[in-house]
Amino acid sequence: MNGEPVIEVKGLQKSFGELQVLKGIDTVIHKGDVVFVIGPSGSGKSTFLRCLNLLETPTGGQILFEGTDITDPSNDINLHRRKMGMVFQQFNLFPHLSIMKNLTIAPIKLLGKSKEEAEKTAYTLLERVGLANRANAYPNQLSGGQKQRIAIVRALCMSPDVMLFDEPTSALDPEMVGEVLNVMRDLANDGMTMVVVTHEMAFAKEIATRVMFMDGGYILEENTPAELFGNPQNERLKSFLSKVI
Amino acid sequence: MPQWLQNLADRFYTNFISENRWKYIADGFVVTVEVTFFAVLIGIILGFLIAVIRSTHDKTGKLKIPDFICKVYLTVIRGTPSVLQLLIIYFVVFGSVNISKVLVAIIAFGINSGAYVAEVIRSGIMSIDKGQTEAGRSLGFTYAQTMIYIILPQALKNVLPALGNEVIVLLKETSICGYIALQDLTKGGDIIRSRTYDAFMPLIAVAFIYLIMVMLLQRLVAGLERRLNSSER
Numbered sequence: 043m044n045g046e047p048v049i050e051v052k053g054l055q056k057s058f059g060e061l062q063v064l065k066g067i068d069t070v071i072h073k074g075d076v077v078f079v080i081g082p083s084g085s086g087k088s089t090f091l092r093c094l095n096l097l098e099t100p101t102g103g104q105i106l107f108e109g110t111d112i113t114d115p116s117n118d119i120n121l122h123r124r125k126m127g128m129v130f131q132q133f134n135l136f137p138h139l140s141i142m143k144n145l146t147i148a149p150i151k152l153l154g155k156s157k158e159e160a161e162k163t164a165y166t167l168l169e170r171v172g173l174a175n176r177a178n179a180y181p182n183q184l185s186g187g188q189k190q191r192i193a194i195v196r197a198l199c200m201s202p203d204v205m206l207f208d209e210p211t212s213a214l215d216p217e218m219v220g221e222v223l224n225v226m227r228d229l230a231n232d233g234m235t236m237v238v239v240t241h242e243m244a245f246a247k248e249i250a251t252r253v254m255f256m257d258g259g260y261i262l263e264e265n266t267p268a269e270l271f272g273n274p275q276n277e278r279l280k281s282f283l284s285k286v287i
Numbered sequence: 288m289p290q291w292l293q294n295l296a297d298r299f300y301t302n303f304i305s306e307n308r309w310k311y312i313a314d315g316f317v318v319t320v321e322v323t324f325f326a327v328l329i330g331i332i333l334g335f336l337i338a339v340i341r342s343t344h345d346k347t348g349k350l351k352i353p354d355f356i357c358k359v360y361l362t363v364i365r366g367t368p369s370v371l372q373l374l375i376i377y378f379v380v381f382g383s384v385n386i387s388k389v390l391v392a393i394i395a396f397g398i399n400s401g402a403y404v405a406e407v408i409r410s411g412i413m414s415i416d417k418g419q420t421e422a423g424r425s426l427g428f429t430y431a432q433t434m435i436y437i438i439l440p441q442a443l444k445n446v447l448p449a450l451g452n453e454v455i456v457l458l459k460e461t462s463i464c465g466y467i468a469l470q471d472l473t474k475g476g477d478i479i480r481s482r483t484y485d486a487f488m489p490l491i492a493v494a495f496i497y498l499i500m501v502m503l504l505q506r507l508v509a510g511l512e513r514r515l516n517s518s519e520r
Binding site: 095097120121123124126127128130132134135136137138147148151152193196197200 | 416418419421422423424425426427428429432436437440441444
């Protein structure tokens with residue numbers, strides 16, 4: 043069931059000044075894994091995710107991406123980020139660019155693709171998420187759910203090896219959550235390696251291959267969704283689950 | 288022809304037609320436009336550079352020394368009157384060299400306006416949500432690429448009205464060129480006044496010309512704004 047390791051995290055620590063948010067995280071994410079990270083607010087789960095592509099610079103430990111230590115400053119992080127797609131809670135589409143340009147700017151400028159080629163890829167992906175007719179719209183003309191689907195496609199246009207989701211549905215109206223989860227479900231079924239920070243427990247149960255429970259800067263429990271939700275061992279996990287489910 | 292109209296026509300003739308006095312205004316107009324145009328150019332380039340240096344320093348903590356130099360520059364330029372800056376550049380900095388006064392004015396006003404443009408553009412850069420930088424960086428863009436493709440286009444659009452305002456202020460500010468005996472539009476009108484002892488005609492004419500230039504600039508900026516906004520409703 044386990045493919046080769048994509049991301050190896052070794053003793054990862056992160057402090058903001060005096061405040062230590064991550065106190066030593068060890069885990070391995072394999073190819074094809076769909077890892078969900080759950081935990082209370084302030085547990086460090088978003089910081090953990092943002093450390094994986096160095097949006098936050100770790101203050102200790104190592105992160106190996108496809109065998110390369112990306113925490114080593116001599117490795118160009120920009121090259122590695124091309125292969126790590128990221129989806130944000132607040133979508134962060136580029137409001138001054140049309141949807142098509144949002145999707146093609148990175149492949150054209152960074153991967154050296156031709157405009158035609160990049161647009162063709164973008165168009166295929168847009169059709170997959172059902173937004174091909176909005177290619178010439180601007181982000182502000184879209185609903186939250188549509189924006190987030192576009193944001194996912196924008197990351198996919200770089201053909202990443204892993205996708206990081208930072209609470210992708212937390213800023214959405216409830217009736218728009220489903221359309222975004224559908225896209226993520228499709229991705230998971232296609233075998234995309236995914237790390238998802240979320241509060242959508244039911245969704246985690248459904249598509250995760252593994253769930254991590256974080257609190258206080260540590261991973262307290264890590265297991266298959268059936269085991270973790272059905273038979274939690276850690277006391278804090280038990281109390282967390284009793285509150286959210 | 289009624290007497291008052293005849294009077295007005297006579298005064299118009301003395302002030303503008305006789306001895307080709309209109310040329311003071313025409314030549315002055317050219318100088319004013321020249322100085323404003325090139326000073327704006329210098330101001331925008333300088334302001335841009337400073338804004339990028341300062342916001343890079345604010346965001347990443349790098350570029351400590353350039354940032355310090357920029358801060359000194361901003362403090363000095365914004366802390367002293369522009370007339371004085373013009374006088375210093377003409378009589379002190381270029382005191383011992385033979386240099387065109389137009390060039391001196393361009394340099395002085397360019398340096399002056401750079402300080403104000405810098406703060407305008409910097410406020411634009413800082414107003415862009417942090418998420419935009421993160422989205423750019425997460426795709427693999429470098430800091431510079433993120434700045435060029437994502438942050439600056441949005442920042443410039445946001446500060447366009449303020450930049451337009453800065454150009455208008457600069458255009459009118461050039462009327463102090465007379466302090467270094469450079470014959471700009473204002474000085475031209477004033478020379479006519481000193482020749483004809485008629486203040487009303489030449490000064491009102493000059494005021495009118497400034498007003499029209501400013502109105503044209505306002506229309507230009509409004510048009511630009513409209514065009515940039517049409518992309519994003």
